[in-house]
Amino acid sequence: MAKRYKVGVIGCGIGRSHISEGYAMHPDKYEVTVLCDLDEARLNAVADEFNVAGRIKSSDELMAMPDVDIIDICTPPAIHTKLILQALAAGKHVVCEKPLTGSLAELDDVVAAEQMAKGVLMPIYQYRYGDGVQQVRRIIESGLAGKPYVGTAETLWKRNAAYYDNPWRGRWATELGGVLMTHAIHLHDMLTYLMGPIDRVFARTATLVNTIEVEDCVSASLLMKNGALVSLTATLGSQEEISRLRLAFENVTFESNHSPYSPGDGPWRIIPANDEIGAKIGALLEGMPAVGRRFNGQMEAFYRTLEKGEKPPVTTTDARGSLELIAAIYHSNDINSDVALPITKGHSKYISWRP
Known part of the structure; x- marks a missing residue:
């Protein structure tokens, strides 16, 4: 039993x-x-x-x-x-x-x-779960998508002073970071879940929206280990909240739904290069069981x-990928240069990424 x-x-x-x-x-x-x-x-x-x-x-x-x-x-x-x-x-x-x-x-x-x-x-x-993201993961793993080219990840949310009227939010000592740590971290994990690990990072961070210690705006450029190029944008000053991935592969372009807190849900836009690829994708996904969304x-x-x-x-390996990206973005902003991953013992951001 x-x-x-x-x-x-x-x-x-x-x-x-x-x-x-x-x-x-x-x-x-x-x-x-x-x-x-x-x-x-x-x-x-x-x-x-x-x-x-x-x-x-x-x-x-x-x-x-x-x-x-x-x-x-x-x-x-x-x-x-x-x-x-x-x-x-x-x-x-x-x-x-x-x-x-x-x-x-x-x-x-x-x-x-x-x-x-x-x-x-x-x-x-939890953003890894839902019919949309799991169908795309299956297509990529099957090889049908082909070579990855570029991707964009947008976390465009809204947080105001009332949100930060809280003893632990907006502070390095207790929140450990800003929009990267508390908000965009899930979409960025979804990105690497589909596009693979990151090789190098160049980034800028800024605090433009709220009067807080931590960042609330980020722009970053990633070189993935598979050669693809990806751009990340995150802000807490968007008047319309969306989370969006758009990934261009050799044979297919994928675009997530735009729901800010459940972009893994279906349907995603799956745009094949031609009818033959489309038919193969249809056959691959036929009968695929439904996947519970988010925490479910x-x-x-x-x-x-x-x-x-x-x-x-x-796993903790997945968590390391997320935290290495955050540390690399902070480090790149500090040194005004790109940063290679992984970040290991001896790196200036290994003990702490906080200023």
């Missing part, structure tokens, strides 16, 4: 979305038994909504609960590393929101801990890997 995993969630902000879109969509696979939050009103509101009996304010208490299988970390970013290491040491499986850690050095500490741990760690990158799809995929004893569907 398949196991039903008991979950404890730390942080009832984005944690509520993990429950409503993820765990609650799979009641045969997961049971959220405990919620942990310092805000008692928010804790009780979410617990009441989902009929969760366990309600605590101490993460230490949650770590010590023997009947909790998975700890899902949805706190502000600065304490992610501490909680991940604590949960792995307690023998739990761990799910953690972005960013996984506050530096590449911390990420290497987490990787070392995971290698010795009983449980596994899955970073959250990721939690379903996570369950399958837990049951099979496989690595999770999103």
Whole structure:
């Protein structure tokens, strides 16, 4: 009989979305038994909504609960590393929101801990899930798309002073970065999920929209390891919110939907070079099962890997790619030159990308 995993969630902000879109969509696979939050009103509101009996304010208490299988970390970013290491040491499986850690050095500490741990760690990158992005991934992996040429990734969102009227947002010490870290990180992960790893980065960052410490506008140029050229644009000053990928390959051009928070959903525009390619793509996608969107799809995929004893569907290696890109963008802006990846021990941004 398949196991039903008991979950404890730390942080009832984005944690509520993990429950409503993820765990609650799979009641045969997961049971959220405990919620942990310092805000008692928010804790009780979410617990009441989902009929969760366990309600605590101490993460230490949650770590010590023997009947909790998975700890899902949805706190502000600065304490992610501490909680991940604590949960792995307690023998739990761990799910953690972005960013996984506050530096590449911390990420290497987490990787070392995971290698010795009983449980596994899955970073959250929910934009990988949905019919649109998964169909495109299948086409690319089949070889039908051919050689990649260029791509654009646009994260054009709106955040104002009211959003930053919060004790941890907009500050290097607690948010760890700006639009790159909190907003564009998911679309940029989707980009590399489809276009492969990055070789070099040139970038500019600026704080133009809000009076905050961190950046809220970015422009970057990427050279991918497969030779493709990609441009990234991100801002928190767009009057219309969209997230958009457009990828030009030898045989197909792809364009995501423009939904700011679920660009992985279908349909995507799939524009073949000719009728023959179009027919092959149609045959490839025929009968492809539907893929759950966002947290739904990721939690379903996570369950399958837990049951099979496989690595999770999103790994610390994937998280490293995201954090290396962010560190490279900050470094490129600082030195006014392009930056080669990977960023490893000894690099000036390895210990911290924060100024």
